[in-house]
Amino acid sequence: MKPWTLANTILDRTASYLTDPFLLGIRLYWGWQFFQTGNGKLSDISVPTAFFTELGIPFPQLNAYTAGCTECFGGLLLLLGLFSRITCVPLIFTMLVAYGTAHRDVVKTIWSDADSFVSAPPFLFLLASLIVFTFGPGRFSLDEWLKRRKKA
Numbered sequence: 100m101k102p103w104t105l106a107n108t109i110l111d112r113t114a115s116y117l118t119d120p121f122l123l124g125i126r127l128y129w130g131w132q133f134f135q136t137g138n139g140k141l142s143d144i145s146v147p148t149a150f151f152t153e154l155g156i157p158f159p160q161l162n163a164y165t166a167g168c169t170e171c172f173g174g175l176l177l178l179l180g181l182f183s184r185i186t187c188v189p190l191i192f193t194m195l196v197a198y199g200t201a202h203r204d205v206v207k208t209i210w211s212d213a214d215s216f217v218s219a220p221p222f223l224f225l226l227a228s229l230i231v232f233t234f235g236p237g238r239f240s241l242d243e244w245l246k247r248r249k250k251a
Contacts (some may be wrong), residue, residue: 180236184232198225
């Protein structure tokens with residue numbers, strides 16, 4: 100076996116062991132961040148309501164509750180790895196709405212100033228949600244536990 104092929108095989112095998120701990124880390128960290136952000140909105144709903152009013156979002160209080168609940172409870176579900184992919188759908192949508200309303204200026208300049216787009220607060224929340232949506236919650240999740248239990 101050629102040295103390059105051997106090295107590539109070893110790296111592939113090693114990286115495959117890191118997938119589940121990586122997904123667990125993403126879920127735990129960003130699930131907690133989503134929970135804290137949503138809980139902050141819900142603990143004083145007047146602040147996000149005023150902000151949403153300022154942005155011209157219709158039904159600002161209802162949308163503040165919706166965003167807060169989505170982030171708070173979605174974050175808890177991510178932490179647990181429960182209903183992970185379906186939970187990511189409203190989280191992704193919420194972050195896209197955040198980009199389209201509160202951070203519209205960075206979306207308009209995404210090609211000319213990509214740094215401002217990836218520095219905006221919704222970016223890492225959106226990225227984490229997309230990662231879990233795409234790759235699933237990993238082996239260390241309630242989703243996986245329930246799947247294995249169902250097969251047994």
